[in-house]
Each structure stands twice: as C-alpha cells, then as structure tokens.
Amino acid sequence: MEAKIRKMFFVDRTLIITSLAFLWVVLVYVMTVVAGMTDILPAQKIVALGAGIIAGVSATIGLVALISHLKNNKTELYTEDITCAPAMGEEK
Structure with a gap:
C-alpha cells in the first residue's frame, strides 16, 4: 500500500507543478x-501587470500549500482514497 501512496502522491505533485508552470x-x-x-x-500597464503578478503569486502560494498539505497528510488521504475506490466502482 505504501508504494501506491507514493505513486499517487508523485502523480498529484507532478500535475500540480505542471499546471503551475502552465499558469x-x-x-x-x-x-x-x-x-x-x-x-x-x-499607469494602466502597471496596474494590469501588477494584477497579473498578484494573481500568479497567489496561485503559486496556494498550490505550494496544497503540495505541503498532501505531503504531510498523504497516508491518511491516499489510504482513504485507495480503500473507498472499490466501493465507488473505481479501480485504483
């Protein structure tokens, strides 16, 4: 089960980092x-560029926090996902 948890965390982290790079x-x-x-x-350029930077930094901070949350709680989160998947008709 630990190998599945590591694999699921790796996939989730990779998707988050990829979406952050795309953003x-x-x-x-x-x-x-x-x-x-x-x-x-x-002045309009500065406001528009500032808004873009603020949006990017906010999203980056949020996604880094998400990765940290997943890393700190991966056993609980992914164990629940693995055990509940068959009941929901999914294969994990």
Whole structure:
C-alpha cells in the first residue's frame, strides 16, 4: 500500500507543478501582450501587470500549500482514497 501512496502522491505533485508552470507561461504571455500595447497609458500597464503578478503569486502560494498539505497528510488521504475506490466502482 505504501508504494501506491507514493505513486499517487508523485502523480498529484507532478500535475500540480505542471499546471503551475502552465499558469506562469500563460501569465507571462498575457503580460507581454499587455506591455506591448501602445494605446494604453503607462499607469494602466502597471496596474494590469501588477494584477497579473498578484494573481500568479497567489496561485503559486496556494498550490505550494496544497503540495505541503498532501505531503504531510498523504497516508491518511491516499489510504482513504485507495480503500473507498472499490466501493465507488473505481479501480485504483
């Protein structure tokens, strides 16, 4: 069972990190496009870029906290998932 728990945690952590990387790629692209707009005022650019950075940092902090929570409680969380999966008709 410990091997299954480690595998499930690895998969979850990998998905979280991948989604976080994708989020930052999208944010950097959008912030680059916004910064390249010539018809908006510099103050508007600063507000838009600041909002993007705040959103990215907030999401990053939340996902890092999620990984930490999963790591600290993986035995309880994944054991419950493994034991309840057959009752729900899923195979784990």
